[in-house]
Amino acid sequence: MPIKTLPLHIPTADGQADAFAAFPDRGARHPGVLMYADGFGIRPVLREMARELAGHGYYVLVPNLFHRHGPAPVVELPAHIGEEDRPAVLARLMPLIEAHTVERVLSDADAYLRFLTSQPQVGTGPVAVTGYCVGGLYAMRTAAAHPDQVAAVAAFHGPVGVDGPHLFSKLTARVHLGHAEGDMTPERLGELNQALDAAGIAYTSEIYPGTVHGFTMSDTDAFSASGLKRHWDRLLPLLESTPTRGR
Numbered sequence: 539m540p541i542k543t544l545p546l547h548i549p550t551a552d553g554q555a556d557a558f559a560a561f562p563d564r565g566a567r568h569p570g571v572l573m574y575a576d577g578f579g580i581r582p583v584l585r586e587m588a589r590e591l592a593g594h595g596y597y598v599l600v601p602n603l604f605h606r607h608g609p610a611p612v613v614e615l616p617a618h619i620g621e622e623d624r625p626a627v628l629a630r631l632m633p634l635i636e637a638h639t640v641e642r643v644l645s646d647a648d649a650y651l652r653f654l655t656s657q658p659q660v661g662t663g664p665v666a667v668t669g670y671c672v673g674g675l676y677a678m679r680t681a682a683a684h685p686d687q688v689a690a691v692a693a694f695h696g697p698v699g700v701d702g703p704h705l706f707s708k709l710t711a712r713v714h715l716g717h718a719e720g721d722m723t724p725e726r727l728g729e730l731n732q733a734l735d736a737a738g739i740a741y742t743s744e745i746y747p748g749t750v751h752g753f754t755m756s757d758t759d760a761f762s763a764s765g766l767k768r769h770w771d772r773l774l775p776l777l778e779s780t781p782t783r784g785r
Contacts, residue, residue, distance in 0.1 A: 539564060541592045543585065548601060550649040552642075555605035557650075558585065560592035561659050568597040570654045570665040571777070572680065574673030575603060576755060577631050578619065580610035583757045594774060597660045601650055603673065604634045606642075619758040635672055640679065647680040651687055664689035666777050667711075670754055671696055674715075682708035690780040692773050695721060695751050699730050706737035713741035714776045716769055718760075720750035742772065 542563035547554040558580070561568055571591060575584050580602055588598040602610040613630040616623050654665060667688050669677030674696020681691035682705045691711045695718040713734070717727065722745050734741050746753065746768050752760030754769050 539593060541589050543589065546599075546653075548649055548653045550605070551645050552606055555601050555646065555649070556609045557599060557601040558588070559597060559599050559657070560585070560588040561597040562592060562595060566659075567661040568592075568595055568659060569663060569777070570657070570660040571596045571598045572650055572654055572665060572667045572677075573598050573600045574667070574669030574676045574680075575600060576671035576673055576752065577603075577635055578615060578627070578671075578755070578758075579603060579612060581615060581757065583755055586756075587754075590770075591773075594777075596666075596777070597654075597657065599650065599654045599657075601646070603638065603646075603676070606637075607634055617757065619755075621759045643676050643679050644683050647676070647683055651680070651684055655687070663781055666690040666692075666780065668692040668694075668773060669696060670694050671752060674698055675700060678705060678709075678713075681711045681713075682706075685710040690776050692716070692776055694754050694769055695749070699726075699733075703733050703737065706733055706739060709737065709739050712776060712780050713739055713743070714772050715741065715743040716765075716772060717743070717745045718749045718751045718753055718765075719745050719747060742776075 540563045543560045546557045548557050588600050592598045604612045667677040667680050674693025677693050678698050681688040688711045692714040694716040731743050746765045749762045749765040750760050752758050753762040753765035
């Protein structure tokens, strides 16, 4: 189906956040998905992933996480982020990530969800949130802060255990966590899943075999084609199985 992509600006408490949306161009209303980028931010691979998801019938909103520091790309990125590029790129990005406090994440989440649910192409039901790397943590925080709005949340190669049981206890959404094998030992996975069990969450949480941090991103040396496929194989059924399809 034809997919439309629009550049957007989202009003936030700290000014306008640049963003883009991808959605089927067929005049209907679609379930909304808020997609948080990884730490490298909005770039062609994120646009491709948003368009891929939109092709399954979703309105996908992708904001610039670091809009307080300028429009995306906030830092210059090589076309392909190789291992030799990562130290220099991360040296420029880490101050932005560290400045993006929990308070800023939640303030922005309020604005993003308000904007998403007000779009004429978005249905009236609950929404879903997905995120990558640090965006996975932001996705989980968004879902915990908005239990009445977020019906599904997914995080891939993200530091989702940082907030621990305090965050998990607030979740009502169905959850999928896709961990990189390089980020998560079986022992840590067991501890994380025990905490999710204790919170009474409907979830799946698994290590993706043979993957390293960043495996979904095809413009990096971390990319795993099998890991990306597994990501779609988990994300799409999660969205289909939750009530995000209000019209």
